[in-house]
Amino acid sequence: MSRISTDLKYSFIETFNDKTNIAIFFIFPTILFLLLGNVLGGLGSQLPNNTASGMNYFDFLLPGILAIFITMTGAQMAAGTIVNYRKSGVFRKLATTPISNMEWIAARIIMWTVLVLLSLAVAIFAAWLIMGIHPNINLISLLLMVAGTALFVGFGILVANFVKDEGAAFTVTMGTAFLLTLVSGTFIPVETMPWFLQYLTKISPLTYLSEGLRSSMITGNTGDAVTDLAIVAGLGILLFGVGTALFNWKED
Amino acid sequence: MPENVIKVKSLVKKYGDFTAVNDISFNIKKGEVFAFLGPNGAGKTTTVEMMECLKSLTAGSINILGYDIKKDEIEIKRRIGVLPQDFGVSVFLTVYQNIDYFAQMYPKHVNVDSLIKMLGLEDKRDTLFMYLSGGLKQRVGIAISLVNDPEIIFLDEPTTGLDPKARRDVWNAIKDLKARGKTVVLTTHYMEEAQNLADRVCILHNGQIIAEGTSEDLISRYGGDKMLIIRKCSDKAKNELIKTIPEYTIDGDNVLVKLSGGDDMKIISKAASIIDTGKSTCEELYIKKATLEGVFLNLTGDKLTEGGK
Ligand SMILES: Nc1ncnc2c1ncn2[C@@H]1O[C@H](COP(=O)(O)OP(=O)(O)O)[C@@H](O)[C@H]1O
Numbered sequence: 001m002s003r004i005s006t007d008l009k010y011s012f013i014e015t016f017n018d019k020t021n022i023a024i025f026f027i028f029p030t031i032l033f034l035l036l037g038n039v040l041g042g043l044g045s046q047l048p049n050n051t052a053s054g055m056n057y058f059d060f061l062l063p064g065i066l067a068i069f070i071t072m073t074g075a076q077m078a079a080g081t082i083v084n085y086r087k088s089g090v091f092r093k094l095a096t097t098p099i100s101n102m103e104w105i106a107a108r109i110i111m112w113t114v115l116v117l118l119s120l121a122v123a124i125f126a127a128w129l130i131m132g133i134h135p136n137i138n139l140i141s142l143l144l145m146v147a148g149t150a151l152f153v154g155f156g157i158l159v160a161n162f163v164k165d166e167g168a169a170f171t172v173t174m175g176t177a178f179l180l181t182l183v184s185g186t187f188i189p190v191e192t193m194p195w196f197l198q199y200l201t202k203i204s205p206l207t208y209l210s211e212g213l214r215s216s217m218i219t220g221n222t223g224d225a226v227t228d229l230a231i232v233a234g235l236g237i238l239l240f241g242v243g244t245a246l247f248n249w250k251e252d
Numbered sequence: 253m254p255e256n257v258i259k260v261k262s263l264v265k266k267y268g269d270f271t272a273v274n275d276i277s278f279n280i281k282k283g284e285v286f287a288f289l290g291p292n293g294a295g296k297t298t299t300v301e302m303m304e305c306l307k308s309l310t311a312g313s314i315n316i317l318g319y320d321i322k323k324d325e326i327e328i329k330r331r332i333g334v335l336p337q338d339f340g341v342s343v344f345l346t347v348y349q350n351i352d353y354f355a356q357m358y359p360k361h362v363n364v365d366s367l368i369k370m371l372g373l374e375d376k377r378d379t380l381f382m383y384l385s386g387g388l389k390q391r392v393g394i395a396i397s398l399v400n401d402p403e404i405i406f407l408d409e410p411t412t413g414l415d416p417k418a419r420r421d422v423w424n425a426i427k428d429l430k431a432r433g434k435t436v437v438l439t440t441h442y443m444e445e446a447q448n449l450a451d452r453v454c455i456l457h458n459g460q461i462i463a464e465g466t467s468e469d470l471i472s473r474y475g476g477d478k479m480l481i482i483r484k485c486s487d488k489a490k491n492e493l494i495k496t497i498p499e500y501t502i503d504g505d506n507v508l509v510k511l512s513g514g515d516d517m518k519i520i521s522k523a524a525s526i527i528d529t530g531k532s533t534c535e536e537l538y539i540k541k542a543t544l545e546g547v548f549l550n551l552t553g554d555k556l557t558e559g560g561k
């Protein structure tokens with residue numbers, strides 16, 4: 001336990017000693033929200049009342065942006081850190097000490113999840129301050145954020161098992177995030193997309209994450225949110241299980 | 253007779269079809285500095301990484317402090333300290349934070365500031381690792397390898413790439429460890445390093461042990477001859493030299509002659525007279541005492557410093 005808490009403590013210090021991380025976690029999500037909100041907000045206003053509940057486009061956008069941010073940072077942090085530590089010999093050193101790779105990954109999952117949640121909090125605060133949106137933060141939406149983060153962290157760990165350098169890790173995680181964003185009804189309501197994209201929508205985990213967040217935070221549709229949570233959590237356990245099972249820091 | 257703290261029998265490591273370590277056996281005694289000497293690719297890192305619990309064994313056995321490495325990895329890890337080749341730590345943590353991080357990985361650990369003091373890192377205590385020079389990074393690595401007060405310390409090429417001053421600092425740190433009664437297992441491709449630091453040297457070549465013993469012992473057994481070195485010779489001088497001198501080795505523009513007593517003075521004066529005749533000149537002539545370098549050359553026909561193949 002003390003090994004996990006030590007890793008947690010120093011991984012936070014490490015993260016905040018790197019000033020670019022502050023930009024990534026606290027400024028980027030806010031800017032992303034403001035930028036997309038402004039650019040797409042105008043576009044969105046041409047599609048008024050595009051859902052049954054008649055929410056406006058900013059309401060529609062916020063959960064999607066949160067979901068995209070979870071997708072990108074969760075996957076990128078996990079894959080990037082693992083690939084970097086493997087390449088720079090940190091794992092080689094760690095593997096000579098009593099900490100096990102599962103203890104390390106457990107500590108990092110906690111830390112990556114907390115970081116993502118912190119930056120989501122900043123983005124939500126910005127949304128409230130600037131756009132006047134008051135999303136409903138409840139247990140379901142929190143659980144969705146945690147499950148979504150675990151899912152994409154699991155995906156990042158999985159990716160790190162197959163790529164050798166940080167550039168490749170970045171390309172794969174960001175490329176996937178971009179693709180998922182396109183098809184997951186984040187910016188464009190699913191019903192307005194062509195049928196073949198609607199099919200991809202059904203298999204993208206991001207769809208369930210952003211719809212679940214939308215249902216729980218904006219429309220108050222708890223039943224749908226719980227279903228989405230179950231799907232995200234299930235996929236999360238799967239990806240996470242496979243990713244960590246393959247994760248090994250010895251270099252045989 | 254000190255006890256053996258490491259016992260290795262018939263150790264083999266294969267990477268696919270390639271055999272990197274080919275059936276080697278050796279023992280390491282408590283309190284000694286034991287050096288693996290060999291060129292790049294000899295199998296030094298592979299050998300020590302199997303002892304450090306970093307690589308699995310293809311065949312053979314390793315026993316460290318009475319523990320079998322295949323059964324009691326965790327017991328071994330608690331009792332050894334390792335400076336891996338090309339190791340990394342967090343570049344965004346300070347010297348103190350990095351050492352403390354690793355110290356907390358062990359149930360029992362030494363005081364971090366006393367380690368910082370011992371390795372002369374007080375000035376850099378609160379500097380981020382990323383801003384340290386190569387020599388300082390290496391010293392932090394050694395400090396980290398000592399956090400659990402290990403009985404055995406493995407140092408894989410601790411001075412490769414360091415400038416002479418930094419190298420001397422690391423050498424002093426190693427001598428310090430020996431003085432404290434620690435067992436040190438070292439790898440190096442610098443023969444001076446092995447000669448200077450090691451109580452016993454194990455010469456590795458293509459994954460096999462080709463000689464093992466104290467430096468003096470190895471030199472008198474295998475490298476015992478003094479060498480006459482004649483450097484930067486013109487082709488003409490080279491031809492003249494090899495016509496006159498019975499036993500020689502050519503190394504580029506250099507002619508190396510083994511001096512084995514008896515005719516030594518005769519050979520030297522002959523060589524001197526040849527390089528003195530008009531245009532067939534060489535730049536330099538000197539006598540080199542036997543070293544481990546010579547042991548390696550004699551046993552393998554290869555040069556130590558320029559790499560194996
Ligand atoms: N992971 C690996 N996969 C394949 N070959 C390897 C691997 N690691 C080392 N080798 C090869 O094994 C040989 C011994 O390498 P190494 O133990 O690193 O030698 P040294 O430390 O003496 O330079 C070299 O030929 C090297 O190319």
Ligand SMILES: [Mg+2]
Pocket residue numbers: 296297298337409
């Ligand atoms: Mg090596």
